[in-house]
Amino acid sequence: MKFHILTFGCQMNVHDSQWLTSALESRGWEQAPEDEAQVYILNTCSVREKPEQKVYTELGRIAVHLKRDPDIIAAVGGCVGQQVGTGFFNRFPFVKLVFGTDGIANAPDALERLVEGAQERIALLDFVDIYPEREVPCRDVRVEQKSRQAFVNIMQGCDNFCTYCVVPFTRGRQKSRHPEQVLEECRTLVKGGVREITLLGQNVNSFGLDKGGVGVTFAQLLYRVAEIPGLDRLRFTTSHPKDIAPEVIRAFGELDNLCPSLHLPMQAGSDDVLRRMGRKYDSKRYVEIVDGLRAARPNLALTTDLIVAFPGETEEDFEQTMEMVEKVGFESSFSFKYSDRPGVAALKMKPKIAPDVAAERLMRLQNLQNDITRKCLKKLVGTEDDVLVEGKSRKQDEGGFWWRGRDAAGRVVNFRFEGDRDLEGLMVPVRIVEAKKHSLVGKRTGDPW
Template identity: 75%
Template structure:
């Protein structure tokens, strides 16, 4: 059976799709180009309105394939599936499986039953009380990405209930994975040649704080994974400022392979807006975390998420956000206009910010961020960096081959080398130019 996966949204969805592809291939299925597939799998996101609308558009396009091939069917999973549920069956008759975020562990078996004609339609939408452990789908024969990078889920769901966020309703309450299972998967990936691991969770800092019986903190888990032989780089995302422990901050100065980068969502720089958002920290707490992170690791690269136009946000509130962005000096940020998501507390909050004003604020914020990013990257010119190569650059020019990779802090670095095979290697370079969102380097030593 040939399948094609279309993924929307966050890194957790990317990881889920990669796991699902490996699990199906282990059962003899074949991943194929879109026009060759019989089974289409959409892994969806509902954090904002636009990705949700893309799902409906994509299903409308897939419907044309269904008319040409009666064997073809589709499965819809992820957050939109958890929200919309069986309504997909009514709206799109060729959708035969709907699986939620806790249902992915049973999705390969459900797809096999559907492909064999054993069932007509299946829904996997129940939330579990504990982390739904999956088949490993990684062994000595598994082919992993040539980049030698991998994601590992350490938890599922969230207990924070921020006013604007749909995640607790689409991914359920927080469930930490057993630490031994996490470490075992990380060891298997390292044994297969993975050099860079990213630990994933809606709020990794609260790992072990739920009622699942896990008596290991995130800081302890981080140290266990960092000690695995072969792991040259270790990252994690996403962090909630209210839960980051002193031991995690200290780890940045103590673990050589813990990358000097942290995505720490601030969301707003105004205490009044943060309180309305139910973020459970204020800017004094946030800035203290930032200062201690920089004491532990002076070269740490901080990035963030920001929402403008949250209900009740005044011009003064927004200007406070601009001040805090400049004070912290985020190297980059993901910024968005607030949009109502059905089922969240903020839907009923007033007053709403005029959309034109919200757009203006977003543009002002992004203009400031672009200036800070430019200055941050410019400071790196002349400095050495080690680049884990992810593949050839999109733009090839001049002699040799142009390669694209990331330094330890996650910045994109392009450089030229005559070697024909560098993907997955770490190459020493010197930064010679700063672009708008990337760096250019020149090779200074042998790859390893």
């Protein structure tokens, strides 16, 4: 059976799609281009309105393929699948399966039942109290990836209920995996050739603080994963500032393979807005965390998430966010205009910010961030680091191949390598010679390893 997966949203969705691919291929299914597939799987995101609208657009495009094969079926999973649920069945008759984030563990079996001719529609939308462990495919594409990078879920869901966020409603309450399951998966990946692992969760800092917890904190898990022989790089995302422990901050100074990068969502720089967002920290506390992180790891690359035009945000509130962005000096940020999501507390908050004001604020914020990013990257010219190669660069010219990879902090680095050796998955020592708008150009200084 030929299948095609479309993934929207966060790294957790990317990881889920990788696992689905592994599980289906281990059953003998075959990945195929969109115009050849018989089964389409949409792994969706509903954090903001725009990604949700993309789902409907893609389903409309898939409907066109019914002219080629009237037996085509589709499945919708992820956050929009959880949110809209069986509503997809009425609007798109070829959608035969909807599954939420807890239901994904049973999605491969459900898809097999459907392609074997089951005349039914299946909804896997129930939340569970304990993390639903998934089958281990007999063939794992994450291990086979030449780039040698992998994601590992350590938890799912969130208990924070920030007033703008739909995640607790679409991914459920927080559920931590058993630490031994996490460690076993990491060991298996490293044994299979993975060099870099990213631990994933909605709020990794609160790992273990739920019914699935067995007394192991996130800091303890972090140290145990870092000890795995052969693991060159370790990352984690996402971190809620209110839960980051001193032990996690210290880890950046004590673990050599813990990468000098952290995504720490600030969301706003105004204490009043942070309070109405339900973030449970203020700007002073955020700066204290940043100071502690940079004391532990002076070369730490800090990135963040920012929301502009939250209901009731004044011009003064927005200016405070601009001041915080400049003060902290984020190397990059993901910034968005606030959008109402179903069921969240902010839906009823007033006043809403006019669209033209929201757009103007977002543009100002992004212009400021672009300036800061350029300055951060320019400071790196002349420094050296190992680049983990992900593949060939899109732009090529004569005189050898250009390759693309990431330094320890996760920055994109392009460099030329003479000869036709395949570098994907290798570390290459590079000295930075030029800073671009969002990436770096390097020159090889040593042999790949």
